[in-house]
Amino acid sequence: MDTKRQDEAPARQPRDRDRRRWPREGQPHNEAAPPLGPALEPLSFSTLELAPRDQFAAWQVHMAPLVDVRLPDDKSPDDGFPASHTAWNLGGMLIVQQRAPAHSYLRSAAKLRSSSIDHWYLVLPRTGRSWTEVDRRVAENQSGKLEIRSLGYPFRGRATDSESLFLYLPRDLFSDAASTLDAKNNSILSGNFANLLVDYVNSIEARLRSLTAEDLPRIVHATHSMIIACLAPPAEHAAAAEQLASVALMERARRYVQNNLDAVHLTPDSMCRALGVSRSRLYQLFEPSGGVLHYIQSRRLLAAHVALSDPADSRRIVDIAEAFGFSSAANFSRAFSKEFGYSPRDGRSTVVLPRPAHSVSLAEQERASSFEGWLKALGS
Numbered sequence: 001m002d003t004k005r006q007d008e009a010p011a012r013q014p015r016d017r018d019r020r021r022w023p024r025e026g027q028p029h030n031e032a033a034p035p036l037g038p039a040l041e042p043l044s045f046s047t048l049e050l051a052p053r054d055q056f057a058a059w060q061v062h063m064a065p066l067v068d069v070r071l072p073d074d075k076s077p078d079d080g081f082p083a084s085h086t087a088w089n090l091g092g093m094l095i096v097q098q099r100a101p102a103h104s105y106l107r108s109a110a111k112l113r114s115s116s117i118d119h120w121y122l123v124l125p126r127t128g129r130s131w132t133e134v135d136r137r138v139a140e141n142q143s144g145k146l147e148i149r150s151l152g153y154p155f156r157g158r159a160t161d162s163e164s165l166f167l168y169l170p171r172d173l174f175s176d177a178a179s180t181l182d183a184k185n186n187s188i189l190s191g192n193f194a195n196l197l198v199d200y201v202n203s204i205e206a207r208l209r210s211l212t213a214e215d216l217p218r219i220v221h222a223t224h225s226m227i228i229a230c231l232a233p234p235a236e237h238a239a240a241a242e243q244l245a246s247v248a249l250m251e252r253a254r255r256y257v258q259n260n261l262d263a264v265h266l267t268p269d270s271m272c273r274a275l276g277v278s279r280s281r282l283y284q285l286f287e288p289s290g291g292v293l294h295y296i297q298s299r300r301l302l303a304a305h306v307a308l309s310d311p312a313d314s315r316r317i318v319d320i321a322e323a324f325g326f327s328s329a330a331n332f333s334r335a336f337s338k339e340f341g342y343s344p345r346d347g348r349s350t351v352v353l354p355r356p357a358h359s360v361s362l363a364e365q366e367r368a369s370s371f372e373g374w375l376k377a378l379g380s
Contacts, residue, residue: 039211039212039213039215039216040088040089040090040208040209040211040216042086042087042088042208043086043087043088043089043369043370043371043374044084044085044086044087045062045084045085045086045371046083046084046085047059047081047082047083047084048082048084052078052079052080052081053077053078053080055077055080055081055082055083056071056077056080056081057077059081059083059100062085062371063105064372065115065117065371065372065375065376066107066117066151066375067105067106067107067111068105068106068107068108068111069103069104069105069106070103070104070105070106071103071104072102072103072104072158075101075102081100081101081103082101083098083099083100083101084097084098084099084100085097085098085099085100085371086098087371087374088208089374090211090216090219090220091216091217091220092169092170092173092216092217092220092378092379093167093168093169093173093219093220093223093378094166094167094168094374094375094378095165095166095167095168095204095205095208096165096166096167096168097165097205098163098164098165098166099162099163099164100159100161100162101161102158102159102160102161103158103159104156104157104158104159105156105157105158105159106155106156107151107153107154107155107156108154108156109154111154112152112153112154115151116376117151117375117376118150118151118152118171119150119151119152119168119169119170119171119375119378119379120148120149120150120151120168120169120170120171120173120174120181121148121149121150121151121166121167121168121169122146122147122148122149122166122167122169122201122227123141123146123147123149123164123165123166124144124145124146124164124165124166124167124198124201125141125142125143125144125145125162125163125164126143126162126163126164126165127143127161127162127163128142128143128159128160128161128162128163128164129141129142129143129159129160129162130147130157130158130159130160130162131157131158131159132147132149132155132156132157132186133155133156133157133186134149134153134154134155134185134186135153135186137186138157139186139187139188140188141188144198145188145189145190145194146188146189146194146197146198146201146230147186147187147188147189148181148184148185148186148187148189148227148231149185149186150171150181150182150185150186152171153185153186155186165201165205167201167223168375168378169220169223169224169227169378169379170378170379171379172379173220173224173379174224174227174228176228177228177231180228180231180232181231184231189230189231191230193226193229193230194230196226196248197226197227197229197230199248200222200223200226200248200251201223203251203255204219204223212302222250222251246285249275249277249285250285252275253271253275253282253285253286256271256274256275257271257295257296257299258299261299261300261303261324261325262323262324262325263325264325266296266325268282268283268292268293271292297335298339300324300325300326301324301335301336301339301340303324304320304321304323304324304326304332304336304344305336305340305347307320307323307324308320308344308347308348309347309348317329317344317345317348318332321344332344
Protein backbone atom coordinates (compact mmCIF):
# COMPACT_ATOMS: atom_id res chain seq x y z
CA MET A 1 0.00 0.00 0.00
CA ASP A 2 1.45 3.36 -0.98
CA THR A 3 1.81 6.35 1.32
CA LYS A 4 -1.35 8.03 0.04
CA ARG A 5 -3.47 4.97 0.76
CA GLN A 6 -1.94 4.67 4.19
CA ASP A 7 -2.88 8.27 4.98
CA GLU A 8 -6.47 7.46 3.91
CA ALA A 9 -6.83 4.55 6.32
CA PRO A 10 -7.78 6.10 9.66
CA ALA A 11 -8.79 2.81 11.24
CA ARG A 12 -5.29 1.39 10.86
CA GLN A 13 -3.46 4.67 11.43
CA PRO A 14 -5.16 6.36 14.44
CA ARG A 15 -2.59 9.13 14.50
CA ASP A 16 -3.97 10.37 11.14
CA ARG A 17 -6.94 11.83 13.02
CA ASP A 18 -4.49 14.09 14.83
CA ARG A 19 -2.80 15.00 11.59
CA ARG A 20 -6.04 16.59 10.32
CA ARG A 21 -6.28 18.73 13.43
CA TRP A 22 -3.46 21.13 12.59
CA PRO A 23 -4.79 24.68 13.13
CA ARG A 24 -5.84 26.41 9.93
CA GLU A 25 -4.89 29.83 11.26
CA GLY A 26 -1.67 30.56 13.05
CA GLN A 27 -1.59 32.04 16.49
CA PRO A 28 -0.16 35.56 16.92
CA HIS A 29 3.57 35.72 16.72
CA ASN A 30 5.46 36.28 19.94
CA GLU A 31 8.00 39.00 19.31
CA ALA A 32 9.99 37.82 22.32
CA ALA A 33 10.60 34.35 20.87
CA PRO A 34 14.06 33.07 21.81
CA PRO A 35 16.87 32.94 19.26
CA LEU A 36 16.97 29.62 17.49
CA GLY A 37 19.64 27.54 15.91
CA PRO A 38 23.38 28.05 16.20
CA ALA A 39 24.17 31.31 17.99
CA LEU A 40 27.80 31.90 17.05
CA GLU A 41 29.26 33.43 13.92
CA PRO A 42 33.06 33.14 13.76
CA LEU A 43 35.32 36.07 12.99
CA SER A 44 38.04 34.75 10.72
CA PHE A 45 41.34 36.24 9.62
CA SER A 46 43.91 34.62 7.34
CA THR A 47 47.03 35.69 5.51
CA LEU A 48 46.75 32.84 3.00
CA GLU A 49 45.13 34.97 0.30
CA LEU A 50 47.88 37.60 0.44
CA ALA A 51 51.14 37.68 -1.45
CA PRO A 52 53.86 35.97 0.65
CA ARG A 53 55.81 39.22 1.16
CA ASP A 54 52.68 40.89 2.65
CA GLN A 55 51.63 38.10 4.98
CA PHE A 56 53.75 38.85 8.03
CA ALA A 57 52.96 42.58 8.03
CA ALA A 58 49.24 41.74 7.97
CA TRP A 59 49.69 39.34 10.90
CA GLN A 60 51.55 42.00 12.88
CA VAL A 61 48.65 44.41 12.46
CA HIS A 62 46.09 41.78 13.43
CA MET A 63 47.94 40.80 16.61
CA ALA A 64 48.94 44.36 17.59
CA PRO A 65 46.17 44.77 20.24
CA LEU A 66 47.77 41.91 22.19
CA VAL A 67 51.45 41.57 21.33
CA ASP A 68 54.18 42.76 19.00
CA VAL A 69 55.41 39.85 16.88
CA ARG A 70 58.72 39.30 15.15
CA LEU A 71 60.13 36.73 12.76
CA PRO A 72 62.95 34.38 13.79
CA ASP A 73 66.43 35.68 12.92
CA ASP A 74 66.76 33.24 10.03
CA LYS A 75 63.48 34.27 8.40
CA SER A 76 62.55 37.17 6.11
CA PRO A 77 59.12 38.67 5.32
CA ASP A 78 59.70 37.54 1.74
CA ASP A 79 59.53 33.92 2.95
CA GLY A 80 55.85 34.34 3.68
CA PHE A 81 53.87 33.85 6.89
CA PRO A 82 50.81 31.60 6.27
CA ALA A 83 48.68 32.04 9.39
CA SER A 84 45.01 31.85 10.35
CA HIS A 85 42.99 33.11 13.32
CA THR A 86 39.33 32.22 13.93
CA ALA A 87 37.60 33.83 16.92
CA TRP A 88 34.29 32.87 18.55
CA ASN A 89 32.52 35.28 20.91
CA LEU A 90 30.58 33.56 23.71
CA GLY A 91 29.77 36.87 25.38
CA GLY A 92 31.78 36.30 28.54
CA MET A 93 34.62 34.46 26.83
CA LEU A 94 36.44 34.45 23.50
CA ILE A 95 37.70 31.22 21.97
CA VAL A 96 40.37 31.49 19.26
CA GLN A 97 41.67 28.79 16.95
CA GLN A 98 45.10 29.88 15.73
CA ARG A 99 47.65 28.49 13.31
CA ALA A 100 50.96 30.34 12.87
CA PRO A 101 54.57 29.68 11.80
CA ALA A 102 57.46 30.18 14.21
CA HIS A 103 57.70 33.69 15.68
CA SER A 104 58.52 35.65 18.83
CA TYR A 105 56.08 37.85 20.75
CA LEU A 106 56.30 40.70 23.25
CA ARG A 107 53.71 42.42 25.42
CA SER A 108 55.72 45.36 26.70
CA ALA A 109 55.12 47.71 29.61
CA ALA A 110 54.57 50.47 27.05
CA LYS A 111 51.80 48.46 25.37
CA LEU A 112 50.18 47.85 28.74
CA ARG A 113 50.07 51.57 29.44
CA SER A 114 48.26 52.21 26.18
CA SER A 115 45.87 49.24 26.42
CA SER A 116 42.69 48.63 28.43
CA ILE A 117 42.91 44.89 27.81
CA ASP A 118 43.94 43.01 30.95
CA HIS A 119 42.13 39.67 30.49
CA TRP A 120 43.27 36.26 31.58
CA TYR A 121 43.91 33.75 28.83
CA LEU A 122 44.58 30.05 28.54
CA VAL A 123 46.63 28.48 25.77
CA LEU A 124 46.18 24.85 24.68
CA PRO A 125 48.72 23.94 21.96
CA ARG A 126 47.70 21.20 19.54
CA THR A 127 51.14 21.13 17.96
CA GLY A 128 54.44 22.89 18.58
CA ARG A 129 56.12 24.34 21.67
CA SER A 130 56.44 27.75 23.30
CA TRP A 131 58.59 29.49 25.91
CA THR A 132 57.19 32.54 27.73
CA GLU A 133 58.96 34.70 30.31
CA VAL A 134 57.24 36.75 33.03
CA ASP A 135 59.38 38.37 35.74
CA ARG A 136 62.38 36.27 34.69
CA ARG A 137 60.45 33.02 35.12
CA VAL A 138 60.00 30.94 31.96
CA ALA A 139 57.04 28.63 31.33
CA GLU A 140 57.65 25.99 28.66
CA ASN A 141 54.53 24.58 27.06
CA GLN A 142 53.84 21.74 24.66
CA SER A 143 50.99 19.91 22.94
CA GLY A 144 48.08 18.95 25.20
CA LYS A 145 49.11 21.15 28.15
CA LEU A 146 47.22 24.21 29.37
CA GLU A 147 49.00 27.37 30.43
CA ILE A 148 47.44 30.41 32.05
CA ARG A 149 48.64 33.99 31.70
CA SER A 150 47.47 37.53 32.38
CA LEU A 151 47.41 40.27 29.77
CA GLY A 152 47.76 42.72 32.67
CA TYR A 153 51.49 41.91 33.06
CA PRO A 154 54.37 42.33 30.59
CA PHE A 155 55.72 39.14 29.02
CA ARG A 156 57.81 37.94 26.11
CA GLY A 157 58.40 34.61 24.43
CA ARG A 158 58.73 32.56 21.29
CA ALA A 159 56.83 29.73 19.65
CA THR A 160 57.63 27.13 17.03
CA ASP A 161 55.36 26.45 14.08
CA SER A 162 52.18 25.61 15.99
CA GLU A 163 48.43 25.21 16.09
CA SER A 164 46.76 26.29 19.33
CA LEU A 165 43.47 27.05 21.04
CA PHE A 166 43.20 30.27 23.11
CA LEU A 167 40.55 31.15 25.69
CA TYR A 168 40.27 34.83 26.69
CA LEU A 169 38.32 35.56 29.88
CA PRO A 170 37.74 38.97 31.51
CA ARG A 171 39.57 39.66 34.77
CA ASP A 172 36.30 40.61 36.49
CA LEU A 173 35.02 37.06 35.95
CA PHE A 174 37.58 35.93 38.55
CA SER A 175 37.06 38.68 41.11
CA ASP A 176 36.24 35.93 43.63
CA ALA A 177 39.67 34.34 43.15
CA ALA A 178 41.95 37.17 41.99
CA SER A 179 44.80 36.35 44.36
CA THR A 180 44.72 32.66 43.41
CA LEU A 181 45.03 33.44 39.71
CA ASP A 182 47.71 36.08 40.22
CA ALA A 183 49.80 33.52 42.08
CA LYS A 184 49.51 31.14 39.11
CA ASN A 185 50.29 33.67 36.38
CA ASN A 186 52.43 32.22 33.58
CA SER A 187 52.23 28.62 34.77
CA ILE A 188 51.41 25.23 33.23
CA LEU A 189 48.33 23.59 34.74
CA SER A 190 48.81 19.95 35.74
CA GLY A 191 47.04 17.14 37.55
CA ASN A 192 43.67 15.47 37.19
CA PHE A 193 41.71 18.72 37.31
CA ALA A 194 43.80 20.16 34.48
CA ASN A 195 43.25 17.01 32.40
CA LEU A 196 39.49 17.29 32.95
CA LEU A 197 39.61 20.94 31.94
CA VAL A 198 41.46 20.02 28.73
CA ASP A 199 38.75 17.45 27.93
CA TYR A 200 36.06 20.02 28.60
CA VAL A 201 37.72 22.67 26.41
CA ASN A 202 38.03 20.11 23.62
CA SER A 203 34.32 19.32 23.90
CA ILE A 204 33.42 23.01 23.66
CA GLU A 205 35.55 23.48 20.55
CA ALA A 206 33.91 20.49 18.88
CA ARG A 207 30.47 22.07 19.36
CA LEU A 208 31.13 25.73 18.58
CA ARG A 209 29.03 25.66 15.41
CA SER A 210 26.00 24.11 17.11
CA LEU A 211 25.84 26.01 20.41
CA THR A 212 22.61 27.89 21.08
CA ALA A 213 22.16 31.18 22.92
CA GLU A 214 21.04 29.48 26.12
CA ASP A 215 24.22 27.38 26.15
CA LEU A 216 26.65 30.31 26.20
CA PRO A 217 26.34 31.71 29.74
CA ARG A 218 26.34 28.19 31.14
CA ILE A 219 29.53 27.35 29.30
CA VAL A 220 31.25 30.51 30.55
CA HIS A 221 30.15 29.77 34.11
CA ALA A 222 31.29 26.14 33.88
CA THR A 223 34.66 27.18 32.43
CA HIS A 224 35.15 29.65 35.29
CA SER A 225 34.32 26.93 37.85
CA MET A 226 36.68 24.42 36.29
CA ILE A 227 39.58 26.88 36.14
CA ILE A 228 39.04 27.72 39.82
CA ALA A 229 39.02 23.99 40.58
CA CYS A 230 42.37 23.57 38.82
CA LEU A 231 43.93 26.37 40.85
CA ALA A 232 42.25 25.73 44.22
CA PRO A 233 44.50 25.07 47.25
CA PRO A 234 44.59 21.40 48.38
CA ALA A 235 42.28 22.15 51.32
CA GLU A 236 39.54 23.12 48.86
CA HIS A 237 40.05 20.21 46.49
CA ALA A 238 37.20 18.08 47.87
CA ALA A 239 34.58 20.76 47.21
CA ALA A 240 36.18 21.66 43.88
CA ALA A 241 36.23 18.01 42.84
CA GLU A 242 32.52 17.65 43.57
CA GLN A 243 31.70 20.77 41.57
CA LEU A 244 33.93 19.67 38.71
CA ALA A 245 32.33 16.22 38.66
CA SER A 246 28.86 17.80 38.42
CA VAL A 247 29.93 20.03 35.53
CA ALA A 248 31.45 17.09 33.65
CA LEU A 249 28.40 14.89 34.30
CA MET A 250 26.02 17.59 33.07
CA GLU A 251 28.05 17.94 29.87
CA ARG A 252 27.80 14.17 29.30
CA ALA A 253 24.06 14.26 29.97
CA ARG A 254 23.44 17.13 27.56
CA ARG A 255 25.52 15.40 24.90
CA TYR A 256 23.51 12.19 25.37
CA VAL A 257 20.21 14.06 24.98
CA GLN A 258 21.42 15.91 21.87
CA ASN A 259 22.63 12.68 20.25
CA ASN A 260 19.35 10.86 20.96
CA LEU A 261 16.67 13.45 20.23
CA ASP A 262 15.09 11.16 17.65
CA ALA A 263 15.25 8.03 19.81
CA VAL A 264 12.07 6.51 21.24
CA HIS A 265 14.04 5.23 24.23
CA LEU A 266 15.18 8.71 25.35
CA THR A 267 13.79 8.60 28.88
CA PRO A 268 15.11 9.30 32.39
CA ASP A 269 15.64 5.55 32.85
CA SER A 270 17.71 5.24 29.66
CA MET A 271 19.76 8.26 30.69
CA CYS A 272 20.44 6.76 34.13
CA ARG A 273 21.71 3.59 32.49
CA ALA A 274 23.83 5.43 29.92
CA LEU A 275 25.34 7.82 32.45
CA GLY A 276 25.62 5.33 35.30
CA VAL A 277 23.75 7.50 37.83
CA SER A 278 20.68 7.10 40.03
CA ARG A 279 17.32 8.70 39.23
CA SER A 280 17.65 11.04 42.20
CA ARG A 281 21.11 12.20 41.00
CA LEU A 282 19.76 12.75 37.47
CA TYR A 283 16.80 14.78 38.73
CA GLN A 284 19.12 16.83 40.94
CA LEU A 285 21.37 17.51 37.95
CA PHE A 286 18.51 18.83 35.77
CA GLU A 287 16.59 20.67 38.48
CA PRO A 288 18.01 24.11 37.39
CA SER A 289 16.81 23.33 33.82
CA GLY A 290 13.22 22.64 34.89
CA GLY A 291 13.59 18.87 35.17
CA VAL A 292 14.75 16.05 32.92
CA LEU A 293 11.56 15.67 30.87
CA HIS A 294 11.21 19.43 30.44
CA TYR A 295 14.81 19.67 29.18
CA ILE A 296 14.34 16.76 26.73
CA GLN A 297 11.12 18.25 25.33
CA SER A 298 12.66 21.72 25.01
CA ARG A 299 15.62 20.37 23.03
CA ARG A 300 13.30 18.33 20.80
CA LEU A 301 11.07 21.32 20.15
CA LEU A 302 14.08 23.47 19.33
CA ALA A 303 15.38 20.85 16.88
CA ALA A 304 11.92 20.57 15.32
CA HIS A 305 11.71 24.35 14.94
CA VAL A 306 15.08 24.47 13.20
CA ALA A 307 13.86 21.77 10.78
CA LEU A 308 10.54 23.53 10.17
CA SER A 309 12.19 26.87 9.42
CA ASP A 310 14.70 25.30 7.03
CA PRO A 311 13.53 25.93 3.44
CA ALA A 312 15.52 22.89 2.30
CA ASP A 313 13.58 20.53 4.60
CA SER A 314 10.45 19.44 2.69
CA ARG A 315 9.15 16.92 5.21
CA ARG A 316 5.57 17.26 6.39
CA ILE A 317 5.05 18.83 9.79
CA VAL A 318 3.77 15.56 11.21
CA ASP A 319 6.83 13.71 9.95
CA ILE A 320 9.16 16.23 11.59
CA ALA A 321 7.17 15.91 14.82
CA GLU A 322 7.47 12.13 14.75
CA ALA A 323 11.18 12.33 13.91
CA PHE A 324 11.74 14.17 17.19
CA GLY A 325 9.74 11.85 19.41
CA PHE A 326 6.19 13.29 19.24
CA SER A 327 3.75 10.47 18.47
CA SER A 328 0.72 12.77 18.52
CA ALA A 329 0.37 15.69 16.15
CA ALA A 330 -2.00 17.42 18.56
CA ASN A 331 0.44 17.11 21.45
CA PHE A 332 3.26 18.44 19.28
CA SER A 333 1.16 21.43 18.19
CA ARG A 334 0.22 22.31 21.76
CA ALA A 335 3.79 21.94 23.07
CA PHE A 336 5.26 23.90 20.14
CA SER A 337 2.77 26.76 20.52
CA LYS A 338 3.40 26.94 24.26
CA GLU A 339 7.18 26.97 23.77
CA PHE A 340 7.41 29.53 20.96
CA GLY A 341 4.12 31.46 21.01
CA TYR A 342 3.01 30.42 17.52
CA SER A 343 1.94 27.25 15.73
CA PRO A 344 4.15 24.76 13.84
CA ARG A 345 2.50 25.92 10.61
CA ASP A 346 3.61 29.49 11.35
CA GLY A 347 7.06 28.17 12.19
CA ARG A 348 7.20 26.62 8.74
CA SER A 349 6.06 29.74 6.89
CA THR A 350 8.43 32.05 8.76
CA VAL A 351 12.14 31.40 8.39
CA VAL A 352 13.71 32.29 11.74
CA LEU A 353 17.29 33.33 11.24
CA PRO A 354 19.78 32.73 14.06
CA ARG A 355 21.00 35.88 15.81
CA PRO A 356 24.42 36.43 17.35
CA ALA A 357 24.17 35.84 21.09
CA HIS A 358 26.67 38.24 22.60
CA SER A 359 26.25 40.04 25.88
CA VAL A 360 26.29 43.45 24.20
CA SER A 361 23.67 45.43 22.30
CA LEU A 362 23.28 45.22 18.53
CA ALA A 363 24.89 48.63 18.09
CA GLU A 364 27.82 47.55 20.21
CA GLN A 365 28.13 44.35 18.20
CA GLU A 366 28.34 46.34 14.99
CA ARG A 367 31.07 48.56 16.46
CA ALA A 368 32.91 45.53 17.85
CA SER A 369 33.20 43.78 14.50
CA SER A 370 36.95 43.24 14.77
CA PHE A 371 39.05 41.03 17.02
CA GLU A 372 40.30 44.11 18.84
CA GLY A 373 36.71 45.27 19.33
CA TRP A 374 35.72 41.88 20.72
CA LEU A 375 38.65 41.97 23.15
CA LYS A 376 37.77 45.46 24.38
CA ALA A 377 34.07 44.60 24.79
CA LEU A 378 34.74 41.30 26.56
CA GLY A 379 33.08 41.27 29.95
CA SER A 380 31.47 44.70 29.52
